[in-house]
Structures are given as structure tokens and as C-alpha cells.
Amino acid sequence: MKPAAKIFLSLCLALVWLAPLPAHSQAAGQQLKAPVIAILDMRVVKRDSISGKAVQNFLNGKRRAHKELIGAEEKVLRSAWEELSRQRSILSPQAFQVRERAFREKETAAKRKIVALEQALQRDLRATLIEVDKIVGEKMRPIIDQVIANRGIDILIANQDLIYFKPAYNITGEILKGIDKALPRLNVEALANKALKKKKP
DSSP, X not given: OOHHHHHHXXXXXXXHHHSOXXXXXXXXXXXXXXXXXXXXXXXXXXXXXXXXXXXXXXXXXXXHHHHHHHHHHHHHHHHHHHHHHHHTTTSOHHHHHHHHHHHHHHHHHHXXXXXXXXXXXXXXXXXXXXXXXXXHHHHHHXXXXXXXXXXXXXXXXXXXXXOOOOGGGBOHHHHHHHHXXXXXXXXHHHHHHHHHHHHOO
8 A cells, every 4th residue: 555545544544533423422422311329228227127126136035045045054064063173172083083074074065065056046046037038028129119219219229338428318217117117017936936947857
């Protein structure tokens, strides 16, 4: 290709890149509106809703009962050790060693039992929360959809790490009122029993 032809081709390509966008492309860009954004804080919903408080009361009750059970196991061990310690002065070294060995075996078994109880508690609580999430989720989904439709929301953001946003963007209160109306009572104990039955073969 001759030098003059190369220059002409370069000029044509430059004109193509620099040419203004077609009118319809510019119009399409102008038609885009700013999205309507909303914020939902699920931590507040779980903490302040009727169903959320029912769950917390259930969890606290289970943990309190578990703590009392563990405390009873520890008390038995502590009493047994104190009694053995009192007998040290009246028992022969050999007799004391035999009884101490028996106590240590009992202590090891009790520790295993405590660990097993803790693991069972955590499994049961997780299974219960799965059942709770199913019920609450079924009730909450249409409430969120309705608020989105009413407000014309384009983007819904979960408030996890947001530092600041205007209160007008926050729909947490609306969702909280809606879920309390849709779920004024939550029988967590029944859900826990349902989860327990699923575990049985």
C-alpha cells in the first residue's frame, strides 16, 4: 500500500472513533433513571420481632438447662474428689492409689459425657434454627416483595457493613411490622420437636 493510501486509511479510522454516538444511543442513555435503593437490617428483625424474641427465649432456656446439667455432673465429681481427699490420711498409699485411679476413670467418662452433651445441644439447636428459618422465610418473602413493589425498589441491600445511610432508605421497620402481623406467635418448641423427629430413622 502506498504511503498516501495508508494516511487516508488512518484518517478514516480516526474519524470513526471520534464520530458522535447515534442519537438513539444517546437517548437510551438519558432514559436510564437512578435506581431506588433500600436497606434492610435483618439483625434488627431477628432481635426485635416477636418470632425473633421467641427464638432467643428458647435458645436461652436450652443453654440454661444445659449449663445446669453440666453443673450437676461437675458437682458430683467435685464431691467425689473431696471425699477421696479426706480419706487420704486414713488409707494406705496402695489403697488410695486404687481409689484415685477409679476416680480418674470416672472423671474421664464424665468429661466425655459433657463433650457429647455439648455436641448434641449444638446439633439440636442448629436443626431447630433451620426449621425456624423455613417458617420465618415463608412469611417474610411476600412482605419484602410487597414493600419492594410499593416503593418501586430496584436494589435491596442487607445492612451488614454499611457505615452510614439516610433513614429514608431503611425499610427495616416496615418489614418488622409486617412479620409481627404475619407471625404473631412462633412455637419454637414444636419446631424443635419436628427437627428431632427428622433425625430419627
